[in-house]
């Protein structure tokens with residue numbers, strides 16, 4: 001184990017605490033889920049974790065970076081609710097298979113216990129590579145280890161911390177989006193991109209850079225690769241009906257999700273990498 005990684009246990013879950021000269025981070029092995037990333041450059045938390053998140057394995061963790069795989073939301077070809085929302089990786093225990101450190105930070109590789117379950121009966125290898133340094137880099141890799149092609153979706157469903165959603169703007173997104181709150185109506189991306197109501201959108205272009213601008217200043221840059229879309233979500237006052245959020249929780253978060261939502265085909269032997277970089281500004 002790298003010297004910059006410490007392990008703790010609480011309520012049956014195992015956590016990795018990364019502390020190096022460039023940043024600190026906390027990762028839950030339940031879900032392979034990054035909970036916190038604080039760069040030393042300014043000491044400010046970039047991720048949002050709900051104060052009411054279940055940190056005992058009972059439910060997926062609300063906040064941080066949930067790993068959605070091999071489907072997004074309820075898009076699994078069955079009735080809504082028949083299979084877990086966002087797939088089955090965020091509710092299982094992952095293993096830490098490698099940890100090294102160098103002048104760029106601490107580099108971890110995590111693997112889920114299984115990647116074959118109801119709704120996805122294929123052979124593949126999934127890994128999550130996490131680099132904690134001046135930037136946070138997360139790489140969700142899927143390799144087809146079987147003899148038949150398969151189609152899957154995935155997302156790095158990051159909850160970004162913002163001081164106040166009313167003073168938050170996203171920059172860098174253009175084109176059309178599908179609006180889940182309007183029965184998937186197609187709409188044009190607003191400009192400026194600010195928030196005043198429940199927002200649940202799949203932006204249909206492979207957005208590469210999104211700036212999270214807070215109080216007129218870019219706070220965090222989000223670089224996406226291997227995506228076909230970008231999801232933007234804030235439940236607004238609907239947060240009151242989400243048991244692991246408080247009614248005002250929506251004020252301090254915005255989800256900007258590097259995502260594959262259109263179905264990606266992977267032939268035997270092929271590898272797909274979904275990469276999100278969180279860059280403090």
Ligand SMILES: O=P(O)(O)OC[C@H]1O[C@@H](O)[C@H](O)[C@@H](O)[C@@H]1O
Pocket residue numbers: 060073085086157180200201231233257
């Ligand atoms: O409550 P969950 O399963 O973590 O999902 C949260 C949200 O995740 C977003 O990605 C979806 O677009 C929303 O529709 C959904 O409500």
